[in-house]
Amino acid sequence: MTHAAAANAPVVPRGNGFSRDAFAGRNEEHRGFRRSRTMMASATRAAVLLAAAVLAHVAGAAPFPDQVSQGALVRATVNPHAKVRVAGHVLRVGPRGGIVFGVGRDEQGPVTIEVTERDGQRERIAIPVTPRDWPIERIEGVPPKTVEPPPEIAARIQREQARVVAARRRDDAREDYAQAFTWPVEGRISGRFGNQRVYVVDGKDVPKSPHSGMDIAVPQGTPVKAPAAGVVTFADPDLYLTGGTVLIDHGHGVSSNFLHLSRIDVKVGQRIAQGDVIGAAGMTGRATGPHVHWGMNWFDVRVDPLLLLEPHEP
Template sequence: MRPAGALPALLALAVGVASALAAPGAAARQASSDAPAAADARVVFPASVQQGALVIGKVPPGSRVDYDGRVLRTTGYGSVVFGVSRDAAGPLRVGVTAPDGRRTHASIAVTPRDWPMEHVNGVPPKTVEPPPAIAERIRREQARVTAVRVRDDDRADFARRFQRPVEGRISGRFGSGRIYNGKPGAGHSGMDIAAPTGTAVKAPAAGVVTFADPGLYLTGGTVVIDHGHGVSSNFLHLSRIDVAEGDRVEQGQAFAAVGATGRATGPHLHWGMNWFDVRVDPLLVLERP
């Protein structure tokens, strides 16, 4: 698999220039915090991104930004975020209308990645081919989780650098194909970190708990933390949950414990990330400058 590298150098455009991103070499600083010093009159996006990336750009405060048919929320200092799916093909087009009405477009290339196949054996058969009644339960539970991902809160917790929720060996990577007990399954939607049962799980970034349930059929103990602007983290297979829906958590705060609940062959944390319904790679988010 091609390694997931850090985002390429950012390129800047002067607002009002009706062209694509500036030529390579015109590097600009990646903004990892939403601070007054970051507010200026430029449009700043990466020249290229990998599949599965979470893209954070800068626009003049008060701008209207549209991407993939959606008008994006912007922070008071001009930060904007969107996700790139596992199977995205470029170029991506972002439209920016400045407060004075001038229109700019950014074109972002997408670097494809190689997705390996992972064989997962020893999974309980009833979780691989569930009977009809269980399949209906799974659909209901997945719908509950999907429902909390439509939130578009104005909090900018996503703009700070993320940290690992638990230390340990990466035992499963985002995007890989999965074969459970010899039967093809859906591609892996997050990052698995092997750790002993009971290991504290800490918030990778601040946010609000929007979902907490100790007993989902496939994912076991499950928590979703919303980081604002459609960005959320999900934590699966937990043995214990120490927060409730509506709680605010700060970065580094312990809120749950590693387990092997749901469809799991051993204790580990599954950490997934979304931008609304688009799954993104937590490892790329960690590697963001």
């Protein structure tokens, strides 16, 4: 039997600079951009190796990729009758053998993959993880109560986050994740996945979680399109931190989330096609300017949408 592994290589859109501030409306570029671009190029080479890797018969040599980058979404094909585990997680295997899993931002590796054939033959592979550069972003201009919320607001945030987490833990058999993803809007990247965030409140630095997705700066009201087909699993116009929020499930635990929307045009349970308008860009919730935040998950593992895209001119 032959197993073919595939993943999308990280690419940086031509002509785009990553700003120091992860939100839209900021034009100052990172002083470390050139260093970050070099690290992204290394991650690109690593993911290309993954895309080109082909698994031999389980009983023989297994030319898995030499390495994979942090934040990657790995899509592969195995024997449809095989059982696959990644880091102890049992993967859903599609009728044609499709599988997918994510590599987290802080994953140090190696990622362990175990493939068991129907006849009991088993192969275990350990893939090293290539680290990426995560610059620190200092963000000013957001309301202090969104950074250090009072107890009643903190309780609301916890309730809202629990609803979002539940929506992205689905494991549907659909394989919409397997198609080529497209840009939800055309614009300048104003914040990138994984950067460490520090909010400045009354002159004090308040470290927060790393950026969970990619920000694209566009005017208020710009239509936001689905990057791939799927089913809407969450739609709420007024979450405290993320404002207008939509989640799209792409199957096998893969989902996209769109935050800070000024308008929502879809409903929970709605089946959508790639390119359908799901809402409009805005700056609702904790934001400093109009933009689209696009995040992606494999269950609870956050991955980098940029690694799934072809380059484009803003």
